[in-house]
Amino acid sequence: MGRLSPPLVGRWRLRMGRRMAPPGLVVVEAPSESRRATRRLSLSARDRADRAALAPAVSIRRTFREFWPDTRGLRWLFAVGGVFAIAAALSEVAAIALFGHITDEVLVTRDLGAFWRPAAAWLGLAALAGASAFGGAYVTALAAERFLLKLRDRIYAHVQTLSPDYFENRRLGDLMARLTDDIESIEQLVGSGLVKVFTTVASVIFFAGAAFFVRWDLALITMALIPCFLVVSKVFAGRFRTAAASERLSNGAMNSVIEESLANQSLVQAYNRQATESRRLHVEGRGWLRANMSQARLSGLYGPIVQVIETVSMIVILGFGAWEIAAGRLTLGGLLAFAAYLALLYPAVQGLGEIALSVSEAAAGSDRVMEVLRSRPAVTDRRTAITLVSRSRGHVEFEDVDFTYPGRRRPTLQQVSFTAEPGQLIVCTGPSGAGKSTLAKLLLRFYEPDSGRILLDGVDIRDLTRASLRDNVTVLHQESMLFSGTVRENIAYGRPGATLDQVIRAAELAGVHDFVSTLPRGYETPVGQRGRLLSGGQRQRIAIARALVRDAPVLVLDEPMTGLDEVTAGRVMEPLRRLMAGRTTILITHDLRHVPRGARSIVLEPAHRRDGIRLRRVGARIRHHRPHDDRVRSTALTE
Numbered sequence: 001m002g003r004l005s006p007p008l009v010g011r012w013r014l015r016m017g018r019r020m021a022p023p024g025l026v027v028v029e030a031p032s033e034s035r036r037a038t039r040r041l042s043l044s045a046r047d048r049a050d051r052a053a054l055a056p057a058v059s060i061r062r063t064f065r066e067f068w069p070d071t072r073g074l075r076w077l078f079a080v081g082g083v084f085a086i087a088a089a090l091s092e093v094a095a096i097a098l099f100g101h102i103t104d105e106v107l108v109t110r111d112l113g114a115f116w117r118p119a120a121a122w123l124g125l126a127a128l129a130g131a132s133a134f135g136g137a138y139v140t141a142l143a144a145e146r147f148l149l150k151l152r153d154r155i156y157a158h159v160q161t162l163s164p165d166y167f168e169n170r171r172l173g174d175l176m177a178r179l180t181d182d183i184e185s186i187e188q189l190v191g192s193g194l195v196k197v198f199t200t201v202a203s204v205i206f207f208a209g210a211a212f213f214v215r216w217d218l219a220l221i222t223m224a225l226i227p228c229f230l231v232v233s234k235v236f237a238g239r240f241r242t243a244a245a246s247e248r249l250s251n252g253a254m255n256s257v258i259e260e261s262l263a264n265q266s267l268v269q270a271y272n273r274q275a276t277e278s279r280r281l282h283v284e285g286r287g288w289l290r291a292n293m294s295q296a297r298l299s300g301l302y303g304p305i306v307q308v309i310e311t312v313s314m315i316v317i318l319g320f321g322a323w324e325i326a327a328g329r330l331t332l333g334g335l336l337a338f339a340a341y342l343a344l345l346y347p348a349v350q351g352l353g354e355i356a357l358s359v360s361e362a363a364a365g366s367d368r369v370m371e372v373l374r375s376r377p378a379v380t381d382r383r384t385a386i387t388l389v390s391r392s393r394g395h396v397e398f399e400d401v402d403f404t405y406p407g408r409r410r411p412t413l414q415q416v417s418f419t420a421e422p423g424q425l426i427v428c429t430g431p432s433g434a435g436k437s438t439l440a441k442l443l444l445r446f447y448e449p450d451s452g453r454i455l456l457d458g459v460d461i462r463d464l465t466r467a468s469l470r471d472n473v474t475v476l477h478q479e480s481m482l483f484s485g486t487v488r489e490n491i492a493y494g495r496p497g498a499t500l501d502q503v504i505r506a507a508e509l510a511g512v513h514d515f516v517s518t519l520p521r522g523y524e525t526p527v528g529q530r531g532r533l534l535s536g537g538q539r540q541r542i543a544i545a546r547a548l549v550r551d552a553p554v555l556v557l558d559e560p561m562t563g564l565d566e567v568t569a570g571r572v573m574e575p576l577r578r579l580m581a582g583r584t585t586i587l588i589t590h591d592l593r594h595v596p597r598g599a600r601s602i603v604l605e606p607a608h609r610r611d612g613i614r615l616r617r618v619g620a621r622i623r624h625h626r627p628h629d630d631r632v633r634s635t636a637l638t639e
C-alpha cells in the first residue's frame with residue numbers, strides 16, 4: 001500500500017540524482033511526502049477509498065478561499081521553507097558549475113594546484129545545500145503541522161456544535177477520516193503543497209536556465225524529450241490511481257473484517273466462529289495481495305521506461321557533446337555539467353506532474369471537510385437566549401409537545417403534556433420504541449419540538465442558552481458511558497475541577513467507594529475502554545457518582561437498571577434514591593420492581609395503537625410490584 005505514485009516518483013528521483021549528479025551533491029527531495037504516506041497506512045481504510053472514489057472535487061479556488069485564512073500566522077514559516085528550498089536548489093546549480101570547472105581546469109589539464117580552491121568551495125556549497133535542505137524540510141514540516149493542528153481544532157470544535165442527530169446519521173469512521181486524512185490533504189494543497197509548487201517551478205527554471213547557459217542549442221534538443229516524461233507520467237498516473245483505489249478498497253474491507261471480528265471476540269469465541277473469521281480475513285487479504293501486486297507491476301515497469309528515456313537523452317547529449325568537443329566548441333567539464341543539470345531537471349519536471357495528481361486528491365478531501373463545515377446544528381441558541389445564572393428550581397413542564405424525527409414520516413410524540421414539580425419523581429413507562437428516551441433528548445434540546453413547549457421554571461427552554469439549560473439537567477443513560485480514563489476522571493467528568501474529596505463523597509453516596517478502595521490504584525485505576533474492566537453494576541454506580549458530583553436540579557434516568565440482575569438492580573437502587581433525593585426526576589423504566597412507592601407515572605403508547613404516540617396519563621400513583629394495575633389505572637385517569 002505504500003506504492004502509490006508520489007513516493008515512487010520520489011524514489012526514482014533519489015536514484016537518478018545519485019546516479020547522474022556529481023558525488024557530494026545534495027539532491028532535494030520533497031520532505032513531507034514519505035512521512036505522510038507512511039502515516040496514511042495506519043488510518044482507516046474503506047473511508048479513504050470511498051473518499052477517493054466518491055467525493056466530487058471542488059475547485060481549488062474554493063478550497064483556498066475556505067482554508068487560506070487558516071494559514072494566517074504561518075505564512076512566514078512556509079515562505080522561509082520555500083526560501084531554504086530555493087537556496088538548496090541554487091547551491092546545487094553552483095556545485096554543478098564547480099564540478100564542470102574542476103573537470104576542465106584540474107582533470108583535463110592535470111593541474112592539481114587548481115584543485116583546492118574549487119574543492120573547498122564545493123564542500124562549502126554542499127554544506128550550504130545540506131543545511132538549506134534540512135532547514136527547508138524542518139520549517140515546512142513545522143508550518144504544516146501547526147496548520148494541521150489549527151485546522152483540526154477548528155473543525156473539531158465545529159463538529160462538537162452539531163446535534164447528536166448528525167452523528168447518529170453518519171459512520172464514525174468516515175467522520176474520523178475527514179478529521180485526519182482529508183485535513184492532511186488540504187494541508188498538502190494549501191500549505192506545504194503551495195511551497196512545493198513554488199520550489200519545483202523555481203527548480204525547473206534554475207536547472208533549465210543553467211543548462212541553457214551552458215549550451216542553449218543542446219538544451220533545446222534535450223528539452224524536446226520532456227514531453228516524453230510527461231506522456232509516460234500521464235499514462236502511468238491513471239493506472240496508478242486505479243491500482244491505488246482498489247488497494248484502498250481491499251485494505252478497507254480487510255480492516256473492517258479485523259475491526260468487527262476483534263470488537264466481537266467474545267461472540268466469535270462463544271459461537272466457535274474463529275475459523276470463519278480467519279477465512280473472511282483471508283479472502284479480503286487475497287484481494288489486497290492482488291491489488292498490491294498490480295501496484296508492484298506498475299512500479300516495476302515505470303522505472304525501466306523512464307530509464308530508457310533518460311538513456312536516450314544521455315546518448316543524445318554524449319553523441320552531440322562528443323562532436324562539439326571534437327570541434328572545440330564545448331569542453332568536457334561543460335558537457336558533464338550539462339548532463340548533471342538535466343539529471344536534476346527531469347525529476348523536477350516529473351514533480352510538476354506529481355503535484356497535479358495530489359491536487360485532485362486534495363480537492364476531493366477538501367470537499368468532504370467543507371461538507372462538515374457547512375453542516376449547521378439542528379438546534380442553536382437564540383440571539384436573545386438568556387443564561388440561567390442561579391440554580392433552577394427544577395419545575396419541568398411539557399406542554400402539548402409534538403415531535404417527529406428528521407426524515408421520519410410518523411410522529412414520535414403527539415400532544416405530550418405533563419408537569420414535574422420541583423423535587424418530584426415521575427415514572428415514565430411504555431413499550432419499546434414508544435418515545436420515552438425522546439423525551440430526554442427534547443428536554444436537553446438535542447431536538448426541538450415541532451409544536452408545543454417545554455418549560456423549565458416557567459421559561460420556554462428555547463429562550464435559554466443550551467449550556468445553561470444542560471447545566472441544570474443530568475441524564476443517566478441506559479448504557480453507562482465511561483471514558484477510558486481512571487475512576488477519578490470518570491466521576492469528576494460530571495464537574496470540571498471537582499476535588500478528590502468531592503469525588504470520594506459522591507462515590508460513597510453512589511455505593512461504589514468500598515469497591516474502588518479494593519482496586520490496585522484506588523481512584524487512579526484505569527477503567528479500560530468504555531469501562532470494560534468493570535462490571536455493569538460497577539459502571540452504573542460510577543455513572544451515578546458522576547451524576548451526584550454534577551448536582552443538577554433535574555434528573556433523567558433512562559432505564560438505569562437495564563442489564564442488571566435482580567440483586568444488582570436492588571443494590572443500584574439505593575444510590576439512585578440518594579441521587580434522586582431533592583431533585584426533579586423523570587425515571588424512564590420498564591422495570592417497575594424497584595420504583596419507589598408513591599411515584600407518579602406517565603405511560604406512552606406507540607403510534608400504531610393510536611394515531612401517533614401520545615401521553616396517556618399524568619398523575620397516577622404507581623403501586624409497587626403491580627405494574628399491570630398501575631397501567632390500567634393510568635388509562636382510567638387519562639386527561
Ligand SMILES: Nc1ncnc2c1ncn2[C@@H]1O[C@H](COP(=O)(O)OP(=O)(O)OP(=O)(O)O)[C@@H](O)[C@H]1O
Pocket residue numbers: 165168405406408412430431432433434435436437438439
Ligand atoms: N435519531 C433518530 N432518528 C430517527 N428516529 C429515531 C431516532 N431515535 C429514535 N428514533 C425512533 O423514535 C422512536 C422512539 O424512540 P425512543 O428511543 O424514544 O423509544 P423508547 O421508548 O425510549 O424505546 P426503548 O424503551 O426501547 O428504549 C423509535 O421508533 C425509534 O426508532
